Amino acid sequence: xxxxxxxxxxxxxxxxxxxxALNGVQLKVPGTVHTLMGENGAGKSTLxxxxxxxxPVTSGKIIYKGQEVNYKNTQKALDAGISMIHQxxxxxxxxxxxxxxxxxxxxxxxxxLDHKKMYNDCVLLFKKMGLxxxxxxxxxxxxxxxxxxxxxxxxxxxxxxxxxxxxPTSALTDTEVEDLFKxxxxxxxxxxxxxxxxxxxxxxxxxxxxxxxxRDGEYIATDKAENLNQEKIIKLMVGREITDMFPKVKCxxxxxxxxxxxxxxxxxxxxxxxxxxxxEILGFAGLVGAGRTETMETIFGMxxxxxxxxxxxxxxxxxxxxxxxxxxxxSLLTEDRRGNGIVGLLSVKxxxxxANLKAYGMPLNHKRMVEDTQKYIDxxxxxxxxxxxxIQNLSGGNQQKVLIGxxxxxxxxxxxxxxxxxxxxxxxxxxxxxxxxxxxxxxxAIIVVSSEMPEVMGVADRIxxxxxxxxxxxxxxxxxxxxxxxxxxxxxx
Amino acid sequence: MSAKQKRILSDNAIWLILIVLVxxxxxANGNFxxxxxxxxxxxxxxxxxxMAFGMALxxxxxxxxxxxxxxxxxxxxxxxxxxQPADLATRVLSFGPxxxxxxxxxxxxxxAAIGAVIGWxxxxxxxxxxxxxxxxxxxxRAASKMFTTRxxxxxxxxxxxxGSGDVLGIPMIIIVFLILLGATAFILTQTRFGxxxxxxxxxxxxxxxxGINVELSLVKAxxxxxxxxxxxxxxxxxxxxxxxxxxxxLSYELDAVAAATVGGTSHSGGICRISGVLCGILxxxxxxxxxxxxxxxxxxxxxxxxxIIIGAVVMxxxxxxxxx
Numbered sequence: 001x002x003x004x005x006x007x008x009x010x011x012x013x014x015x016x017x018x019x020x021a022l023n024g025v026q027l028k029v030p031g032t033v034h035t036l037m038g039e040n041g042a043g044k045s046t047l048x049x050x051x052x053x054x055x056p057v058t059s060g061k062i063i064y065k066g067q068e069v070n071y072k073n074t075q076k077a078l079d080a081g082i083s084m085i086h087q088x089x090x091x092x093x094x095x096x097x098x099x100x101x102x103x104x105x106x107x108x109x110x111x112x113l114d115h116k117k118m119y120n121d122c123v124l125l126f127k128k129m130g131l132x133x134x135x136x137x138x139x140x141x142x143x144x145x146x147x148x149x150x151x152x153x154x155x156x157x158x159x160x161x162x163x164x165x166x167x168p169t170s171a172l173t174d175t176e177v178e179d180l181f182k183x184x185x186x187x188x189x190x191x192x193x194x195x196x197x198x199x200x201x202x203x204x205x206x207x208x209x210x211x212x213x214x215r216d217g218e219y220i221a222t223d224k225a226e227n228l229n230q231e232k233i234i235k236l237m238v239g240r241e242i243t244d245m246f247p248k249v250k251c252x253x254x255x256x257x258x259x260x261x262x263x264x265x266x267x268x269x270x271x272x273x274x275x276x277x278x279x280e281i282l283g284f285a286g287l288v289g290a291g292r293t294e295t296m297e298t299i300f301g302m303x304x305x306x307x308x309x310x311x312x313x314x315x316x317x318x319x320x321x322x323x324x325x326x327x328x329x330x331s332l333l334t335e336d337r338r339g340n341g342i343v344g345l346l347s348v349k350x351x352x353x354x355a356n357l358k359a360y361g362m363p364l365n366h367k368r369m370v371e372d373t374q375k376y377i378d379x380x381x382x383x384x385x386x387x388x389x390x391i392q393n394l395s396g397g398n399q400q401k402v403l404i405g406x407x408x409x410x411x412x413x414x415x416x417x418x419x420x421x422x423x424x425x426x427x428x429x430x431x432x433x434x435x436x437x438x439x440x441x442x443x444x445a446i447i448v449v450s451s452e453m454p455e456v457m458g459v460a461d462r463i464x465x466x467x468x469x470x471x472x473x474x475x476x477x478x479x480x481x482x483x484x485x486x487x488x489x490x491x492x493x
Numbered sequence: 494m495s496a497k498q499k500r501i502l503s504d505n506a507i508w509l510i511l512i513v514l515v516x517x518x519x520x521a522n523g524n525f526x527x528x529x530x531x532x533x534x535x536x537x538x539x540x541x542x543x544m545a546f547g548m549a550l551x552x553x554x555x556x557x558x559x560x561x562x563x564x565x566x567x568x569x570x571x572x573x574x575x576x577q578p579a580d581l582a583t584r585v586l587s588f589g590p591x592x593x594x595x596x597x598x599x600x601x602x603x604x605a606a607i608g609a610v611i612g613w614x615x616x617x618x619x620x621x622x623x624x625x626x627x628x629x630x631x632x633x634r635a636a637s638k639m640f641t642t643r644x645x646x647x648x649x650x651x652x653x654x655x656g657s658g659d660v661l662g663i664p665m666i667i668i669v670f671l672i673l674l675g676a677t678a679f680i681l682t683q684t685r686f687g688x689x690x691x692x693x694x695x696x697x698x699x700x701x702x703x704g705i706n707v708e709l710s711l712v713k714a715x716x717x718x719x720x721x722x723x724x725x726x727x728x729x730x731x732x733x734x735x736x737x738x739x740x741x742x743l744s745y746e747l748d749a750v751a752a753a754t755v756g757g758t759s760h761s762g763g764i765c766r767i768s769g770v771l772c773g774i775l776x777x778x779x780x781x782x783x784x785x786x787x788x789x790x791x792x793x794x795x796x797x798x799x800x801i802i803i804g805a806v807v808m809x810x811x812x813x814x815x816x817x
Contacts, residue, residue, distance in 0.1 A: 302702065326704035340698035345763040346691060354692055355703040363683035406703070 005063075006031050006193050007051075007162060012060035014043075014050055014217075016393065021046045024060075025219045027212060029162070033184060033194045035204050035225070038214035038237055039397065039425035044197050045087065047214075048164050052077035052084050065161070075104075081161035085151055085168050087197075087396075087423070088338065091139045098122045098135035101154045129153050130179050144171045145288065149179065156183060163187060164195045169203060170423045173288050181207060199425050201230050213237055238427040245430050246458030249437045253461065254278030257313060257445040258330070258414045260299065264307035268294035270469040272308070276414065276445040281436060283460030284449040286489050291469035292449045293335055296416050300325045300332040312413070326355060331412035333403055335419040335449070337396065341403050344392035348384050349373040351391045351402050356409045376405030381431065397428040404435060415439060416447040421455060433459055453482055467491045507757060507772045507805075514776060518783035525786055532664065536732070538778035539670035540725045542771070544745055545752035546677040547721025549770045550714045552753055553681075554694045555762030556615060556622035558718045560629035562745035564607055565726030567637040569736040572600035572727055573645035576652040585641045593651030597727055604723025605716050607633065612715030616708035630746070637738040646735035656731015666728055673721070678767040680717075690714055694762030751798070752777050755805040776801065 007029040014022040022043045027036070036044040049055045051062060053071030062069050064080065071077040074084070091100050098118050107114045107121070122135035131149055139147065148171045155163055169177050184207055187194055198204055204211065208225040213236040220236050259275040268291050276282040284292045297303040299310060301319040309316055312328055319325045325332070334340050342351055352373045353360065360369055373387045380401045384394055391399055400420070407415060417436070421429045436459055440446050450456040456463060457480050465473045465488035473488035519526040544561050551558040574585035575596040607629070614625040658665040681687040689710045692700035701707050725745065730736045756773025758765040777798060784794045 300702075321704075321706070322702050323704045323706055332702070334702055340696070340702045343692050343695035343699050343763065345695045350688065350691070354688070354700070354705075357685040357688055357705075360685070362685065363679070364685065364688070410704075 005029055006065060008061075008063040009047065009051065010061040010063070012047060012050060012062075013058045014046055014055065015058045021217050022050070022057075022060075023217045025214065025217065027219075028222065029193050029195060030210070031191050031193045032209035033188060033196055033207050034210045034212065035196045035198065035208040036212050036214065037197075037199075037204070037233060038220075039216075039427045042214040042237070042425075043217040044214055045166055045395075046217075048084060048166060048195065048197070052082055052164070078158060078160070081159075082164070083155040083158045083160045083162075084164035085155045085166060087166040087170070089144070089147055089151060089171075091147055091151070093140040094138065096136050096138055097133055097142070097150055100139050100150060101125070101135075101157065103154075125153055125157055129156070129183055143289070145173050145176050148172055149176055152180060152183065156187065160192065162193045162195060164197075166197045167199070167423055168196075169198065169200065177203070199423065199429075201233070204233075205230075215239055234426055237425065245426070245433065246455075247430070247434045247437055248459065249441050251279035251437075251440045251461075253280045254443065255313075256311075258299075259311040259314075260308065261311070262308040263295065263298060263305065263310070265294060265298040265303050265305055268303075268469050269298055272466070272469075272471050274464050274471065274474070276447055278443045278445055279440050280461050281440050281446045281448060281459050283456040283463040284447065284466065285451075285453065285456050285463050285485050286466040288451065289468075290466040290489065292466050293418055294469070295466070296332055296418055296447070296449060297334075300330065300416065302332075326410055326412075329411070329413040331355070331407040331410050331415050333407055333415070333417040333420060335422065337399060337403065342391050342399050345390055347388045348377070348382065348391050348394070348402055349387040352376060352387075352405050352409065355406050372409055373405075376402075376408065380405055380435065397424040400424055400432070401428065404432065408435075408439070412444065414445045414447065416449070418449040419451065420448065421450070421452070429455075453485065457482070457485075465489050504766075506808075507755075507769060507776070511772055511776050511779065514779050514783070518779060518786075522783065522786045525783055530782065530786070534778050534782040535670075536664050536666050537782065538774055539666050540728050540732070541745055541748045541752060542670055542774040542778075543673050543721050543728070544725045544749040545756075545770055545774055546673055546767065547718035548746070548749040549753040549756070549758045549765050549767065550677070550681075550690065551622065551718045552750070552758045552760055553690050553762065553765040554711060554714050555697075555760075556711075556714075557626060557750065557760075558611070558715065558722075559623065559626040559746050560607070560611060560633055561626075561718060561722035561725070561749060562742040562747075563630045563633035563637070564604060564719050564722035565729060565742035565745060566736070566738060567607075567633045567640070567726070568600045568604050568723040569726035569730040569741055570637040570640050570645055570738050571603065572596040572652070573648050573730045573736045574641065575599065576649040577645065577647055578649070581647050583643055583646070585643070585645055590649055593649050593654065596652055597655070600723050600727050601720060604719045604726075607723075608716035608719025609712060611719065612712030615715060616711035634739075641738050644735050644737045645730070648730060648734055652727075653731040653734060656728045657734070666732060669724070669728065673724070674767065674771060681765065681767055686710060686713060691763055691765075694759075694764070696763075748777070751802050755802055757805075757809055759809065760806075773805075 005028045009027040012022050012025045025043060025047060027047065038044050050057045053073045053076055101122055102118050107117045119135055126133055131153060133146065148168065152168055168180060172180065184194055205225060210222060211225050211228055212222040213220040213233060215237060254277055256275045256277050261273050263269055263272040272295050286292050294303060298305050301321045301324050310319060317328050319328065349369060353369045377387060382401045383398050391402060420432050436446055436448065448456060448459055461477050463475045463480065463485060464471055465475065465485055467489055472491050475484055524530055547561060548558055576590045576593055577584040578590060611625055611629050614620055615622045655665050655669055660668060689700060689705045692705060693707055693710055697707055726742060729741055752773040753770050755776055756770035758770060780798060780801060781794065784797065
């Protein structure tokens with residue numbers, strides 16, 4: 001029976017102090033594209049980390065090519081033919097693309113490195129994968145999408161029997177996603193098994209042969225992709241039916257809260273003007289690099305403003321730091337959760353109250369900090385063993401919920417959210433959309449920056465479209481179509 | 494054992510080590526666990542201990558302050574010179590003396606000013622704290638030697654009160670130590686500034702986005718660190734009754750780093766418990782004192798201290814790896 005599968009994981013249990021991350025989970029992979037699905041914290045990434053030896057399993061059996069294995073580290077797993085593309089990138093920024101690709105397995109001539117072979121092989125590899133990159137380019141000069149592609153090429157180049165891809169497309173643009181799918185098709189032809197983790201439904205149905213669903217560290221089901229559809233998967237994932245992905249509440253749109261006039265910041269933001277009203281959700285659409293994030297960072301004081309004016313409730317305000325912005329009741333949930341969102345070592349509680357410390361006096365009112373944290377843990381349904389748990393032990397979606405709690409706690413008049421649901425499962429996604437709608441109903445002005453067209457169209461009352469740092473169009477709710485937005489975003493109007 | 498109990502045990506393992514060390518020393522030498530010796534131990538360690546509190550703040554923000562020993566020497570020289578009797582033939586300054594408390598106040602202000610400069614360099618020019626404070630160390634040490642070539646002695650009693658006086662039989666130096674222990678603990682756990690330091694050490698970018706003034710907080714941290722150095726210097730001068738510009742406070746910064754590190758303060762930032770630092774100070778003090786009583790020679794004592802410091806960090810790293 002077991003030789004039918006290249007990989008079998010049986011009754012895997014993984015315990016962390018205070019949490020059972022995996023509870024008797026199984027996975028059977030024939031030599032095709034097998035997708036793992038589940039909400040954040042369902043245990044998909046943990047299962048993979050157990051497989052390649054980043055984390056030891058507490059109990060359970062892993063059978064690979066007919067033999068029971070238990071890898072102590074990723075090198076052992078790689079030697080056996082299992083490679084993984086991680087969700088969080090870890091390139092060596094100061095070194096070249098080429099050095100990064102061969103890191104840890106540099107070809108040698110005697111004792112010295114064979115630089116020529118490294119370079120030539122790299123060129124060959126890129127050509128084969130359809131990647132247009134100079135191997136001598138420094139890693140830090142690449143866009144995040146290109147870095148991700150390098151990571152993918154690197155993982156594939158090990159000639160492995162299994163390639164694990166953990167959310168490989170979260171940072172990719174559409175063209176690169178197509179390139180990735182070609183690479184996957186290629187791997188399939190060579191009988192390489194692909195284990196694919198993603199939240200994006202359209203992708204999953206395009207490439208998967210089999211789909212396994214997990215929930216809260218439990219195995220739920222496995223089936224052929226053709227037997228499943230979006231609704232069925234969502235139901236399996238969340239254990240209930242989500243009727244509405246974008247629970248849009250009709251709000252009364254009131255007076256102008258924030259008005260931006262001719263905002264400039266270097267070459268990234270050029271003469272951007274817009275206004276957002278009470279009870280309104282204003283969407284920002286555009287391609288990667290359109291300057292949406294940079295615009296928000298300028299408003300929030302993270303980036304130097306080189307021109308333009310910002311008015312709050314009709315009065316011009318001066319913002320030169322996030323501290324100023326928060327003082328003016330403007331909050332920004334940044335897109336880079338790990339880079340400038342969470343403080344990993346600190347607890348859920350400390351992360352929740354971080355932007356609101358001024359409110360707790362001196363000596364700090366610890367009791368109120370606990371109450372406030374508990375309120376948002378309950379309200380936004382954060383899954384955490386306790387509020388003293390370091391936030392780095394939580395799944396990405398739950399970290400994001402904590403950050404939303406952090407900003408709600410500051411009680412902003414203007415809440416800006418940048419890619420609020422990137423890398424987050426459907427259940428949490430709908431919850432976050434609902435949060436935004438609720439806040440708008442309370443009369444807050446909300447700005448949503450998102451690269452996901454259905455999301456921005458689903459939640460927004462109006463959409464500002466940007467292209468290369470400038471606003472190219474504003475679309476109201478009744479004229480919204482994907483085509484129109486796309487035309488503005490590519491400036492084909 | 495429940496997970497919570499396990500956590501409490503692992504968080505306080507360092508205190509168990511201290512207790513074991515105390516037991517070993519007591520068994521090995523009958524003179525160790527006596528009131529007189531413990532008093533010697535505590536007064537001996539309190540100056541380095543105070544500096545360790547300051548150092549812990551710097552390390553918490555992912556920094557370090559190598560200047561703290563030299564700052565102590567400079568402040569001790571200057572304030573000491575201000576309280577020498579007018580009829581002393583070898584006195585450094587041609588005016589004075591001024592009242593002891595005033596001299597101490599001047600010393601604290603100087604210390605804070607030095608810290609402000611260091612903090613400004615670290616926060617706004619973004620040069621690595623190691624380099625900024627190494628430079629400050631050289632400058633402060635040289636400045637004290639330029640200020641006076643002779644040891645500064647015959648200091649006034651009112652100035653020496655903090656370093657050598659006592660209240661109800663308790664040495665003032667220990668009282669000052671305990672007050673600063675409490676003050677540091679208060680800052681770290683009860684103030685917005687303290688919480689900001691943890692956030693800055695853990696993820697400076699995230700701290701900034703959360704509205705924390707990262708630069709100002711760093712400046713404040715280095716001011717506190719230099720202040721602890723200045724207080725250390727004043728106590729040092731008060732205890733000994735004289736200051737040697739070349740040798741007073743020499744390499745105290747490294748003892749402070751050692752105590753903070755053994756006490757679990759993480760050099761990758763964001764982790765520091767003041768109770769841990771206290772324990773680190775006591776562990777190194779017990780080892781020092783106990784080995785001297787046993788007649789172990791100086792070199793061997795340093796070897797053992799080295800092993801303890803490295804061992805403490807290895808243990809700490811393992812603990813953090815397991816959590817990740």
